[in-house]
Amino acid sequence: MSERTQRPVTSYDVAKHAGVSQSAVSRAYTAGGKVSDATRKKILQAAEELGYRPSFVARSLITRRSNQIGIVVPGLVNPFYAELLDRLTQVCKATGYQVLLFSTFRDDDTDPVLEEVLRHRVEALFLVSASLSSRFAQECARSGLPVVLLNRKNEAQSVSSVTSDNVAGGEKIADFLLAGGHQRMAFMAGRESSSTSRDRELGFTERLKALGAGEPLRIQGNYTLPEAMTATRTLLDSPVPPDALFCANDIMAIGALNVVAGERGMTPGKDISIVGFDNIAMAAWPLFGLTTYEQPVEEMVAAAMEILQDNLAHAQTPVSKRILGGRLLVRTSARLP
């Protein structure tokens, strides 16, 4: 450290330069500030000359509002998270909040980052696909910090969440694949700890069972493309390969597609059916044509922000666990009924 810590120009500097009091300067910069046009002009002029910019940190301290929302994402390699973050950022901006970004780069053990978050006095917290220990959920509740989980639910009663209807999605896909006349189904799971993967699997397998179909194969793809590719190879090389594969998210399905079509020269939708979950942008690309179950990202983000606003407005808003409806998007990667 050296002279880098040069003192920025403050409202006092501006006040002196403009020949007014410091509070006048403050008023000139606040919304309904009572200042005459004359003095405001003088002040703004002086500020311009000095290069003054009101400090949000000082303001935060006195108003007790940081104007920052924390967003925790597990890295951005999964495009679905990138899309979610993009949308969240946009909405935060529109609502006048600044985004403090935290990447965990792994799913488990998010607590250290949450500790950080609290010290930053963010006004609210979006947790994308992150698990939240109930201990920490309590901490947040205690300090009155509104938290909403996105794309992940939580056993804890105390924390709000927004997810899409994962179970229903799994069921719809079971119906669709069954109607397509598939005989040997397989399910590729995401992370075992993930509620979304569990729910999608639950809907899928229960539905198959209910309709008298056999138990699907099961393989682990861990929500990543490379692992999904490996898993797909294993599946294809097995004595009796599946004729339909439901992947718990799109990026795994894309991985499967790459193995099936890119490596093995098979035709998805003919030689084997592949279905994903999310409807990320690339699912619609011609080379993929991925049949998938859409998660309504915009609505999810809107709902999340709504919950937050409610919490911000009235301290004791009841916890809300919103489940938004998605829909099956039939493209070409799976055989039609």
Added chain:
Amino acid sequence: MSERTQRPVTSYDVAKHAGVSQSAVSRAYTAGGKVSDATRKKILQAAEELGYRPSFVARSLITRRSNQIGIVVPGLVNPFYAELLDRLTQVCKATGYQVLLFSTFRDDDTDPVLEEVLRHRVEALFLVSASLSSRFAQECARSGLPVVLLNRKNEAQSVSSVTSDNVAGGEKIADFLLAGGHQRMAFMAGRESSSTSRDRELGFTERLKALGAGEPLRIQGNYTLPEAMTATRTLLDSPVPPDALFCANDIMAIGALNVVAGERGMTPGKDISIVGFDNIAMAAWPLFGLTTYEQPVEEMVAAAMEILQDNLAHAQTPVSKRILGGRLLVRTSARLP
């Protein structure tokens, strides 16, 4: 607003609870704080009981260090930006900084967001693929805010930047395509305002000219996948379609690939050659096998952080414009020499 603005527990509360002075509490939470183990233990205990978390905003005010780095990205629809942001975030975290994220969602007119940034008293600023008016560059210099442009350079002498060797990349690709015996080249441009696109084009066309090849076709793809798809269709439908297409970035090349292979049933690398620029993760996927020029993201981010650290350490570090070497990655989307 209502009771939501409940007062968080402060160091005074902890001090009282622990029977020590407030400054003792402060010391207990700072690195080389002179406190006896006994009192520290007492304090930490009390803090735990009350759920105390030192406020970074108060600390920032007094230390004049916000510990936050601003990152400006133009949205995340282009996976290259997502990769860059991911890496930046990781490095910031490793260096002990928090990330304040700003998305512009459009390339031009980034100044309003920059105004915001300054008020937040971030300690430094990463500008990803954003243009920076020289007026604003001066403002930053004046307030001593270190700024580094990533993947974009700037005429202004006063601002540091890190890019890869875009011109050389364009040249290498010209060489490669020429060696492959292609006759009718085309170049798909990114945004006209973008220095990266201009440089890649420059290297490409100049090199072609130097080697006696004809002027390539030129079409606008604007750095987005949908526009690239449209442009590709136009190209393919022209009387004399090109036999080689160099796209100024990967996502456009992927778009071209989707039209060529997905829509038209042509075989990239045989019927037509397609080359991209960036080497985003998906370029390596079997279904794409995109020949491209790699931008060394890790090195670029590392270099950017290095420049920042230098600037932070010594106020008047000379501006540095670093250009990192990439390399041509030959895969299957373009015919081999």
Added chain:
DNA sequence: CTGAAAGCGCTAACAA
């Protein structure tokens, strides 16, 4: 090692 006191840059009563 510990406490008292000053003050970071701003907002928000309160007077004038």
Added chain:
DNA sequence: TTGTTAGCGCTTTCAG
């Protein structure tokens, strides 16, 4: 409308 004053929650001398 304006200026004066008291903090916001912390770090940091300075005495003890």
